[in-house]
Amino acid sequence: MLNRVISLVVAFALTPLAPAQIFVVDFEGFAEQTEISDQYADLGVTFSIDGDPTRLPVIANEGSPTIGFNGSGADRPMPSQLGGLTDPLVDGSFTVGLDIAMEFDPPVTGARFFVADIDGSETIVARVYDGAKQIDELSVSAGDPGTGNGTSTPFPFAAPSITRIVVDVPDNTGFAIDFLTFTRPCAGPGCGVRIQVAQESAPGRGDFDENVLGFVRPFPFAGSAAEFYAYNVPQGDSWNGPALTPEPDRSHVVFAGTSDGLTICLVHDRAFPDDPDGGRAETWLEITDDPDGAIRTVADDPDTASDSFTGEPGDSLFTSAQEWSPCCTDGMAISGIDCRTTSLLQFTNTDGSIGSPAIRGMVEWFVYSATDEPIEL
Numbered sequence: 001m002l003n004r005v006i007s008l009v010v011a012f013a014l015t016p017l018a019p020a021q022i023f024v025v026d027f028e029g030f031a032e033q034t035e036i037s038d039q040y041a042d043l044g045v046t047f048s049i050d051g052d053p054t055r056l057p058v059i060a061n062e063g064s065p066t067i068g069f070n071g072s073g074a075d076r077p078m079p080s081q082l083g084g085l086t087d088p089l090v091d092g093s094f095t096v097g098l099d100i101a102m103e104f105d106p107p108v109t110g111a112r113f114f115v116a117d118i119d120g121s122e123t124i125v126a127r128v129y130d131g132a133k134q135i136d137e138l139s140v141s142a143g144d145p146g147t148g149n150g151t152s153t154p155f156p157f158a159a160p161s162i163t164r165i166v167v168d169v170p171d172n173t174g175f176a177i178d179f180l181t182f183t184r185p186c187a188g189p190g191c192g193v194r195i196q197v198a199q200e201s202a203p204g205r206g207d208f209d210e211n212v213l214g215f216v217r218p219f220p221f222a223g224s225a226a227e228f229y230a231y232n233v234p235q236g237d238s239w240n241g242p243a244l245t246p247e248p249d250r251s252h253v254v255f256a257g258t259s260d261g262l263t264i265c266l267v268h269d270r271a272f273p274d275d276p277d278g279g280r281a282e283t284w285l286e287i288t289d290d291p292d293g294a295i296r297t298v299a300d301d302p303d304t305a306s307d308s309f310t311g312e313p314g315d316s317l318f319t320s321a322q323e324w325s326p327c328c329t330d331g332m333a334i335s336g337i338d339c340r341t342t343s344l345l346q347f348t349n350t351d352g353s354i355g356s357p358a359i360r361g362m363v364e365w366f367v368y369s370a371t372d373e374p375i376e377l
Helices: 225-229
Strands: 006-012 020-025 045-049 058-061 083-086 100-116 123-130 133-141 152-168 177-185 193-199 212-216 250-258 261-268 279-288 295-300 308-310 317-324 330-335 342-347 364-368
Touching (some): 100 123, 133 152, 152 177, 225 330, 261 279, 261 295, 261 317, 261 342, 279 330
Antiparallel strands (some): 006 193, 020 177, 045 100, 100 152, 100 177, 123 133, 123 152, 261 330, 279 317, 295 330, 308 317
């Protein structure tokens, strides 16, 4: 039930399980038409043109000159910042499609990227391989939900072993991929953290020790908490993180080990495709037994009159009162949580107004794990 408190006890523990470490490739920092091959080899991914060793995919930066989107007069908005990956021109023509291949070594267990601007009569097909065997395929055509001019469409995949993805590029006038994320088994020391989840039997009872629901593990992530949350990239005013595909009318709790320390992300509702009714949530998060406190690293949304946040860097109490439209998610990320502390989270009145509900438009509450099934509260 959404009106109960959840106690999240964090401790280091050895485990034989292997959480998935998440990597991000956003194709930033390169000049227009830079050929991309092994620039990301240290992350375990390389790029090529499938079946043509004489050519390589190239960078298309948003705006002019036009490299990837001839029909629009300028390269379209990319899913993440300015740079994207497209196929090179053939004799100066945009309308000859060259398929882009991604090779993963070591293999990955999940991958997601966005394709910008699937419109007109275009169809993009991504084929997934484990070695020489094709194990999955996703075809998206213009007019499908989440496609259109200037829109970024996700292509997500998961399998025990993925070594290669080939994106079939049609003969068209506009194409780019961006914001590639992929997961790989993690063998580092941060993979041993586990989080105990308990929920009191009734509001105010406080009997967490007698009501342990299970354990979750944080998602190891090499970047910052803001990069993990991926606010506003590409879906506006929303979570776009690689660890979670939100469900409508659900509040999601996700932990991550980031460069900002152990982070808890609260994600309310979903943005893709649009949730039918929007919603509202007032949340209260208290971290006990942590003299250094924590810091809010993401506010979703930071500059809207309908959303308010409390809690400064070093505080132990963070609250939010948020309201969102069908287009978007809301939520926040709190980072720098020490291990062997307890965090108490609840939906409750935080804005001082008895006329505004603490929950509206949500009926479920789940805690997610890097290794196991999510825990329903």
